[in-house]
Amino acid sequence: MKEKVAIAGATGFIGKWFIDTYHETYDIIALSRGEVKDDQYPSVEWRRADLYSLSSTTDALKDADYALYLVHSMNPSTRMNQSSFEDTDLLLADNFARSAEACGLKQILFIGGILPKESKDYSKHLRSRYETELTLGARSVPLTTIRAGIVVGPGGSSFNVVEELVKKLPIMACPQWCKSPSEPVDIADILNFIERSLGNEEVYGEAIEVAGPKVTSYMEMLEITSRELHKKRWIFSIPFFTLGFSKLWVALFSGTSITFVSPLIDSLRHDMRADKTQKFHWKGEVSIDRSIRKALFEDYPRINRSYETEEERNTVRSVQRLSNPxxxxxxxxxxxxxxxxxxYFKFILKATVSGEIVRFHLFSIVLLELTYMPNRSDENRRLFFITGGALCKRTDMGWLEFRSVMKNEHVISAIHRFVPTLPWFIYKNTQALGHLFIMNQFNRFLKKQS
Structure with a gap:
C-alpha cells in the first residue's frame, strides 16, 4: 500500500515537480487555495484548503501519512492585506503544525533556506524561513528540514529573474552582493533529497543542509546564462550600488514584482554555502551549467489552476505580531x-462583554460584534467569529483570532476574510488605518507587561 503524502504549496515550483516525478510512487494529496482542474495526473487527489483556517487545514490533512510544506506567503490572497510576509508565514506554519498534530501525521518535511554562518543578522526572508522551521517543529510531529540556497530548474521563479536580466540587459553593472558565494541546487537533486527523507526516521527532528556540486555566485550564474543563450553581455561588478537601488532595477528589468525580488536580494548578500560540519550534509550531482541549461530549454509541469472566487478575494486580511515579554x-x-x-479610548469607544459576545460601541452604535468560539479555542488560541456591527457587511465569513507562537515569545493578532461595509476607497483610508493604529498602540501596551 502506498504512503499518502500531502503537499501544501502543490501548485508551486517544487510542488509541481514532486507531483510530476512521484505521482506513481505515492498517493499524493495536493492542497490548493483554489480549485484545480487536473487531467494530467488522475491519481492525485486535489483538496481545497484555506491554510489560514485551522479547521480547513485539519480537514485537508486527514488520512495523510506525511506532509511536504512548500508554502511561502509572498503573494496576497485578498483584496487588502495588512500583513508582512514574516508574520503571515508564522501564522500559516503554526496552523499547519497544529493540524498535522491533530491528524497524527508521521512527519513534516520543510524546504527552508541556508542559514548564514558569519552572522545572526539574517535577512527578513531567511529569518522568516528559520521561524517557520522552528514553528513547524514545535509540536509532536517530527520535522525534517532541507535547507537549500537557490533551487534551479525549469519553471523556477528565482532563476527566471536571472534569465530575464540576461535577455533584456546588454550591460550589467553588478553590486557586491552578486559576488557572494552560494551553492545552487538543481531541482532534480532537491526531489531526490525529499524522497530520501520521507519516512526516514534517521532524519526526524533534523535539519539537512544541501548544496550543488560547485560554489558559484549570482554574477557567475548571469555569465553562464548569457553563454547558454548565446548573448554577448558585458557583466562587471561595482562597489557602490545600494541594496535598495538593486531591488528596483532587478524588479524593473526582470519584470518581477519588488515584493518577490526584495527578500531574494536581501538573502543573496549572505554567504550561502552549506555547512559541511552539520550532522547531515548532502551534495547534489547536477552541475550548475547543466542545471541552467535545463532551466532555459526544458519544459516544466503545468497544472491548470483557478483561483478563489471574487467573493473570497474581495476581503481583508490583517495579521500583526504583538510583543509578549x-x-x-x-x-x-x-x-x-x-x-x-x-x-484607552475612554468616552469615545466602549467595549462590552456579555457571555460569549463582545461588542465595540461608538456612543450608542455597535461598530463590531464578535462571538467567542470556545469549542475551537484553547489557552494559546482564542477564536472569535465576526457576527455583526455597522462596520461589517458580511456576518458569515470573517473571524478574529489571537494565538501564541514561538513559545509565547509573540502573540499573533489576525483578522481573516473581513468584508467592510464602507466603500473600499473610504475603508482603506479610514477604518483600515484605524485598525493598524489601535493594534500598534495595543502592542506598545503589551511591551510594558512582564
Whole structure:
C-alpha cells in the first residue's frame, strides 16, 4: 500500500515537480487555495484548503501519512492585506503544525533556506524561513528540514529573474552582493533529497543542509546564462550600488514584482554555502551549467489552476505580531484587549462583554460584534467569529483570532476574510488605518507587561 503524502504549496515550483516525478510512487494529496482542474495526473487527489483556517487545514490533512510544506506567503490572497510576509508565514506554519498534530501525521518535511554562518543578522526572508522551521517543529510531529540556497530548474521563479536580466540587459553593472558565494541546487537533486527523507526516521527532528556540486555566485550564474543563450553581455561588478537601488532595477528589468525580488536580494548578500560540519550534509550531482541549461530549454509541469472566487478575494486580511515579554498565553491577551480598548479610548469607544459576545460601541452604535468560539479555542488560541456591527457587511465569513507562537515569545493578532461595509476607497483610508493604529498602540501596551 502506498504512503499518502500531502503537499501544501502543490501548485508551486517544487510542488509541481514532486507531483510530476512521484505521482506513481505515492498517493499524493495536493492542497490548493483554489480549485484545480487536473487531467494530467488522475491519481492525485486535489483538496481545497484555506491554510489560514485551522479547521480547513485539519480537514485537508486527514488520512495523510506525511506532509511536504512548500508554502511561502509572498503573494496576497485578498483584496487588502495588512500583513508582512514574516508574520503571515508564522501564522500559516503554526496552523499547519497544529493540524498535522491533530491528524497524527508521521512527519513534516520543510524546504527552508541556508542559514548564514558569519552572522545572526539574517535577512527578513531567511529569518522568516528559520521561524517557520522552528514553528513547524514545535509540536509532536517530527520535522525534517532541507535547507537549500537557490533551487534551479525549469519553471523556477528565482532563476527566471536571472534569465530575464540576461535577455533584456546588454550591460550589467553588478553590486557586491552578486559576488557572494552560494551553492545552487538543481531541482532534480532537491526531489531526490525529499524522497530520501520521507519516512526516514534517521532524519526526524533534523535539519539537512544541501548544496550543488560547485560554489558559484549570482554574477557567475548571469555569465553562464548569457553563454547558454548565446548573448554577448558585458557583466562587471561595482562597489557602490545600494541594496535598495538593486531591488528596483532587478524588479524593473526582470519584470518581477519588488515584493518577490526584495527578500531574494536581501538573502543573496549572505554567504550561502552549506555547512559541511552539520550532522547531515548532502551534495547534489547536477552541475550548475547543466542545471541552467535545463532551466532555459526544458519544459516544466503545468497544472491548470483557478483561483478563489471574487467573493473570497474581495476581503481583508490583517495579521500583526504583538510583543509578549511576559510570556502571557493568548487567552490573557484576548481577555485584556477589550478592557484595554475601553480604557484607552475612554468616552469615545466602549467595549462590552456579555457571555460569549463582545461588542465595540461608538456612543450608542455597535461598530463590531464578535462571538467567542470556545469549542475551537484553547489557552494559546482564542477564536472569535465576526457576527455583526455597522462596520461589517458580511456576518458569515470573517473571524478574529489571537494565538501564541514561538513559545509565547509573540502573540499573533489576525483578522481573516473581513468584508467592510464602507466603500473600499473610504475603508482603506479610514477604518483600515484605524485598525493598524489601535493594534500598534495595543502592542506598545503589551511591551510594558512582564
Amino acid at each position: 511576559g510570556n502571557k498565553p493568548a487567552k490573557w491577551v484576548a481577555d485584556v484587549y477589550p478592557r484595554w480598548l475601553d480604557k
